[in-house]
Amino acid sequence: MGKLATVTRRTLLVGSAAVAGGVAFGYWQYRRPYANPLLKQLDDGQVALTPYVRIDAAGITVITPRAEMGQGVHTTLAAMVAEELDVELEDITVEHGPASKAYYNAALLEEGVPYPATDHSAAAERMRSVMGVPAKFLGMQVTGGSSSIPDGIDKMRLAGAAAREVLVTAAAERWGLARADLDTARGSVVSPSGDRLAYTELAVAAAGIEPPAAPPLKPESKWRLLGRSLPRVDMISKCTGTAEFGIDVERPNMLYATVRMNPYLGGPINRFDATKANAMPGVQDVFAIDNGIAVIATNTWYAIKAARAVDVDWGAGDYPATTEAMFDAIAASFNADNLDSQLRDDGDVDRALAEADVVEAEYRAPFLAHAAMEPMNATVHVTDRRIDIWAGNQFPTQVVKEATRLSGFDEDAVFVHTPYLGGGFGRRAEMDFIKQAIKIGLAKRGTPIKLTWSREEDMTHDAYRPAAIARLRGAVADGRIVALGLDAAALSVSESQFGRYGMDLPGPDNSIVAGAWDQPYAIDNYRVTGYRAPAMLPVSSWRSVGASQNGFFHESAIDELAHAAGVDPIDMRLAMIEHSPSRRVIEAVARRSRWGERRPPGHALGVAFVLSFGVPTAQVIEIAVSERQVRVLHVWAAVDVGRALDPRNIEAQVQSGINFGLSAAMSGEITVVDGRVQQTNFHQYDGIRLMHAPQIDVDILENGEKIRGIGEPGLPPVAPALANAIFAATGERVRELPLNKRFRFS
């Protein structure tokens, strides 16, 4: 109340239009679980009611508390608020905002339930709704799992509607008119006679009004912004070099740092000699940090150059010395002791196979690096009173947790700033680089330090997409798949990643089988079993997570079985899938690609279908093959997101997932020799380039039961569609990724 009084007094002093600090509105339909985090970062003379809408004299700011890492989430989340608030996107400022449990992600855990996304039975829905409770309790503000849109669609619109309600009430009181007679348009309340009061003028009065419990939302038929392709709020800054990424953060009197960590991941540092490095230009300090060394200098390049000059004796890592030995360990995991899950077990696969000609195959997928364009970096400034952290990150509340652990500061003294992310893909949910920057900042208390990794550090110290092996035993009869048993073994992402967060996640790891167990095929005898391989390299979420490898395994298997049955691959999928939205994406790509029509000599098509993150996604790829040289010409994709909020952005995300997946399918592979990751930079671990990038056509369908996010689902079908096309062209079934082990790409 004191703060509100301060604002009111200052407002009276400086005039009605000037809201000195700002007023924040927001609303979340459920019980208010956490304090409004904006309160923590307001200066004297500012007030804040709730977490998503802040208004001050300068204008309206919408808080979009998810990482903008390219997926366009700031634009779509802001559009949800703007839709209900009746403001235009170009009239507002959009900010990521602070770290807070109030911004917890309720949708992330919903899809972790042991029911496929296509199961809308009462039991499945009940369990999904219950997942909101641990989500709230954990208070994890996290960006991932294609969950920002389903998580935001209600709460962001409610935040806009609640703010609009109190602004209208404030205007009604100001004018002495009935609320019902007032309308809103473009950031103002409008009276029946056409008088206008800008929201900025009403904000202070509105701040004293309690928002309604359930503000009405516009019907979809009245939407002006949602459902349309909008210019992205970050587009102009990103095309003019003015967007601020973590690596661009500058603070007064800042110094620059880099680290060089043990190439034997997790191994100790036995001793180091920095005599030479300390004498190099610009070097301020060299010291040991965890299992490596940190160098502080007056320029990042001086730091990187000096780090290379430090003589270090590294201790060994605690994992097999070669990729081959790691695959041996994965292959040895198909046993009862390593059994992790059997989320699907329909009919009796063993009995069905006993009576049939069994189709058997084994598939392999390699470790993969995230290789975001912006190398890992973080800037930290520690003073006696507070610690400020600027870092492109996907998990701000975990940053707070790590900072309190390392520094001893209270949560209230930790301030996390999340600029744009130069790519995330799951990598920036990791805390390693941020913890290093905090430790360096604590060692250099009082001086802001920007830690930047070299590309070599980034590529050789990733938490990788796990390597995995899958074994198929299946059978066909009368043009149908009658039995499909798929055993998948992989390193556990949840064990590795949550272990690093200091959390113990009991129970099976869904990622070992995601993209395989949860597919909408109606196969009478159908079993998917997950086996947990031992921990080796650190592994983590990599765009589309388990579906990135299991989509390849499962859809290669379906293609093999279709071939064994002598049935067209599209026809087989349609014969085995009843789920209507899934059927329709398959039909869409068949139609768009003119599947079944004659192609030029050397050309062939491949198809794949994967349902991930609730989105049925089908793709057909056309390739041209000559002399074991493959050119990817064209990809037709169809996705079903339930309700398409921004079609042009959805198209961009599907194209992005396809190109990211093609990079991996064609050449992506992290290997280890003598305990060291072999790939150090883009010459050894490249992404697809423009000259190899195919034409990509995207159909967006809206037959699905729920609204869905689209950052990831475009990826999983790419690798199997490409391998299936290669089979169609050559008769050669490639069961191991990357495909350039067997074919060249041009």
Place this chain on the structure above:
Amino acid sequence: MQLTVNGTSHEVDVEGDMPLLWVLRDELGITGPKFGCGMALCGACTVHIDGKPVRSCSYPVQAVRGNVTTIEGIGTPSAMSAVQQAWVKHQVAQCGYCQPGQIMAATALLQANPAPSDRDIDAAMSGNLCRCGTYPRIRAAIHDAAAQLVEDD
């Protein structure tokens, strides 16, 4: 030593072998050019020296002869170049980190070749990596910018 960037002359006091990128970013605070690989493999650091595209992460500052132009020098949010306008029209950027380099490469291409074919675009742009895979829109934006520049002439 003396360095002219976007028309402004700067006196910089650094080791001569420091790559131009790190002079721009850490000495002059010009952060549009990005650090991606440090080996001229990804193109995120692309700037112009007298109109020619160079990978500033691997270009020693002592070798710079001529005027340096960065993404900040070809247009601003309120006065974008034709290439930047085409980028916005086609909504090219996703994470956006590589786009300053992409735009500088495309700008140099169009200055040398006002009507590039797809093959010309392939050759000029394949040194610039985009992990978000914005390539379909990059190609469309370059064609669009080329048409716009012809129209403006």
